[in-house]
Amino acid sequence: MxxxxxxxxxxxxxxxxxxxxxxxxLPIASKYPFQKPTSCDxxxxxxxxxxxxxxxxxxxxxxxxxxxxPHLGNxxxxxxxxxxxxxxxxxxxxxLYCVVDLHAITQPQDxxxxxxxxxxxxxxxLAVGLKTERCVIFEQSRVAAHSQLMWVLSTLAPTNLLARQxxxxxxxxxxxxxxxxxxxxxxxxxxxxFSYPVLQAADILLYxxxxxxxxxxxxxxxxLARSLAGKFNRTFGKILVVPKVKLAPAKRxxxxxxxxxxxxxxGAVNSQINLDHSESEIRLRIRGALTDSIPGISYxxxxxxxxxxxxxxxxxxxxxxxxxVIARECEGLGMKEFKDRVADSVVEGLKGxxxxxxxxxxxxxxxxxxSRIGAEKANRKANETLGKVMEAMGMGVNPxxxxx
Ligand code: AMP
Ligand code: TRP
Numbered sequence: 462m463x464x465x466x467x468x469x470x471x472x473x474x475x476x477x478x479x480x481x482x483x484x485x486x487l488p489i490a491s492k493y494p495f496q497k498p499t500s501c502d503x504x505x506x507x508x509x510x511x512x513x514x515x516x517x518x519x520x521x522x523x524x525x526x527x528x529x530x531p532h533l534g535n536x537x538x539x540x541x542x543x544x545x546x547x548x549x550x551x552x553x554x555x556x557l558y559c560v561v562d563l564h565a566i567t568q569p570q571d572x573x574x575x576x577x578x579x580x581x582x583x584x585x586x587l588a589v590g591l592k593t594e595r596c597v598i599f600e601q602s603r604v605a606a607h608s609q610l611m612w613v614l615s616t617l618a619p620t621n622l623l624a625r626q627x628x629x630x631x632x633x634x635x636x637x638x639x640x641x642x643x644x645x646x647x648x649x650x651x652x653x654x655f656s657y658p659v660l661q662a663a664d665i666l667l668y669x670x671x672x673x674x675x676x677x678x679x680x681x682x683x684x685l686a687r688s689l690a691g692k693f694n695r696t697f698g699k700i701l702v703v704p705k706v707k708l709a710p711a712k713r714x715x716x717x718x719x720x721x722x723x724x725x726x727x728g729a730v731n732s733q734i735n736l737d738h739s740e741s742e743i744r745l746r747i748r749g750a751l752t753d754s755i756p757g758i759s760y761x762x763x764x765x766x767x768x769x770x771x772x773x774x775x776x777x778x779x780x781x782x783x784x785x786v787i788a789r790e791c792e793g794l795g796m797k798e799f800k801d802r803v804a805d806s807v808v809e810g811l812k813g814x815x816x817x818x819x820x821x822x823x824x825x826x827x828x829x830x831x832s833r834i835g836a837e838k839a840n841r842k843a844n845e846t847l848g849k850v851m852e853a854m855g856m857g858v859n860p861x862x863x864x865x
Contacts, residue, residue: 517671518551518553518554518555519550519553519554519555519671519672520554520555520557520668520669520670520671520672520702521543521546521550521554521555521556521557521670521671521672521673521674521707522556522557522558522559522664522665522668522670522672522673522704523539523543523557523558523559523673523674523675524558524559524560524561524564524601524661524664525539525540525558525559525560525561525582525586526560526561526562526564526565526582527560527561527562527565527575527578527579527581527582528565528568528570528578528726529578529726529735530581530585530735530736530737531582531585531726531735531736532714532724532725532726532733532734532735532736533714533724533733533734533735533736533774533807533811534676534711534713534714534723534724534725534733535676535726535736536589536736536811537709537710537711537714537774537777537778538675538676538677538709538711538712538713538714539674539675539676539709540585540586540589541589541709541711541777542674542707542709542710543556543558543586543589543591543596543674544589544590544591546672546674546707547590547591547592547595547596548590555597555668556595556596556597557596557597557599557668557670557839558586558591558596558597558598558599559598559599559600559601559664559839560579560582560583560586560598560599560600560601561601561661561664562575562579562600562601562602563601563602563607563608563660564601564657564660564661565578566653567651567653567654567657568654579600580822580825580828581822583598583600583828583831583832584818584821584822584828585736585737585814585818585822586598587817587821587831588736588814588815588817588818588820588821588822589736589814593831593834593835597835597838597839597842598831598832598835599832599835599836599838599839600832600835600836601664603832603833603835603836603839603840604667604836604839604840604843605840605859606663606667606840606843606844606846606847606859607660607663607664607667607843608660608663609663609847609859610663610666610667610843610846610847610850611656611659611660611662611663613663613850613851613854614659614662614663614666614689614693615656615659617689617692617693617696618656618658618659618662618685618689622685622688623655623656623658623659623685624655626657626658626681626682626685627678627681628657628658628678628681628682629654629655629657632650632654633650636649636650657682658681658682658685658686659685659689661679661682661685661686662682662685662686662689662690665683665686665704666686666689666690666693666701666702666704666846667842667843667846667847668839668842668843668846669701669702669842669846670702670704671702671704671705672704672705672707673686673704673705673706673707674707674708674709675706675707675708675709676708676709676711676712676713676714677708677712677713678713678723679706680706680708683704683706686704687703687704690702690703690704691703693850697850697853697854698853700846700849700850700853701846701850710777710780710782711773711777714770714773714774714777715766715770716728716729716732716733717731717732717733717734717746717747717749717750717751717770718731718732718749718750718751719732719751720750720751720766720767720769720770721766731746731749733746734746734747734807736811736814736815736818737814737815737818737819738815739815740808743804743807743808743811744801744804744808747771747800747803747804747807748797748800748801748804750767750770750771750800750803751767752765752767752768752771752796752800753765753767753768755768757792757793758772758788758791758792758794758796758799759788759792760772760784760785760787760788768788768799769784769788771799771800771803772784772787772788772791774803774806774807775787775791775802775803775806778806778807778809778810778811779806779810844859844861847859
């Protein structure tokens with residue numbers, strides 16, 4: 462068993478005392494639903510959104526694909542807020558974080574690479590500060606109920622809604638752009654990719670999830686999950702919980718080399734900062750970020766996408782959302798000094814993650830054990846919901862595993 466690391470970063474610090482949970486009526490919870498903790502360093506933005514106490518404990522669920530080392534967009538859009546939620550949530554809140562390998566295979570994956578990436582992604586979830594004592598951390602393919610509920614939900618999912626999903630439409634456009642000399646184009650569009658959001662709905666609905674922390678690119682998928690839950694409940698009885706979206710303050714981190722498109726794992730090499738990059742690599746990539754020739758530093762996402770993306774990076778790494786103020790603080794800096802300041806906050810905000818990741822990822826036995834325990838807990842809860850769903854529809858239920 463690996464020794465527990467003492468975390469140097471307050472935003473990843475665990476063990477805070479927390480105040481009661483608050484909740485909003487709106488489906489999108491734009492800020493933290495929890496009150497500030499009283500015993501650790503505070504983010505500067507306000508955390509509470511309402512004073513109405515919840516009637517039920519929250520269940521938080523989110524997922525990440527094991528398709529490569531997570532980048533700064535994954536961190537700021539998802540992982541950082543997973544950890545913040547873990548650290549701020551009262552003990553009654555359940556947290557489940559899933560490595561969604563069944564989603565990853567909607568794009569071709571080499572089996573050996575996928576095996577390694579699943580393990581690496583588990584290691585990264587621990588390295589950023591998630592704690593197995595507090596969260597259920599597991600791999601989707603170890604919980605058969607995800608695929609089973611997906612099938613059930615697919616019988617309720619209108620194909621016209623699926624055809625309107627941005628992710629599907631962009632793959633469709635890519636295939637239509639292919640030359641007639643590449644007849645393989647449309648045959649690359651698989652049913653699994655089309656039904657991807659139905660599997661995502663199953664992930665969420667199996668656990669009675671109330672809150673799903675994700676980046677902005679996932680909002681449309683979440684709307685579909687909400688709509689499928691509503692449809693199921695109206696048809697078969699109120700069994701599924703309709704979840705709310707919890708957008709990260711960093712909704713959309715943009716590519717360093719093409720700041721009008723989002724940072725993505727499939728982007729150009731220098732377009733991302735990965736969580737396993739060394740300090741010098743991070744500095745080099747930020748120094749190479751595409752900006753503009755307008756003198757001075759200012760914040761204007763439309764007119765200055767590159768500079769504004771970097772201003773947002775400073776804000777998001779330091780828990781601030783007053784981007785105009787940050788830009789004014791940097792006003793007098795030359796572009797090189799400004800980029801150095803951006804790099805300072807990114808390096809500081811990611812401090813310790815790379816080292817922790819390298820330390821954990823080589824320990825296959827430890828990671829296997831974490832995955833096994835996580836899957837056991839997830840299976841228990843998922844099978845309960847699946848049983849209710851199947852029963853309500855007049856179908857057979859999975860037999861409970863024998864205790865012998
Ligand atoms: P994925 O790597 O596609 O599984 O994404 C995992 C999580 O990271 C999801 O919640 C995404 O919304 C979030 N995410 C991915 N890229 C970005 C980005 N460039 N900016 C903000 N969030 C992102
Ligand atoms: N589709 C999400 C992404 O690409 C990953 C995902 C799968 C997910 N299932 C989920 C996110 C359930 C939140 C909840 O990022």
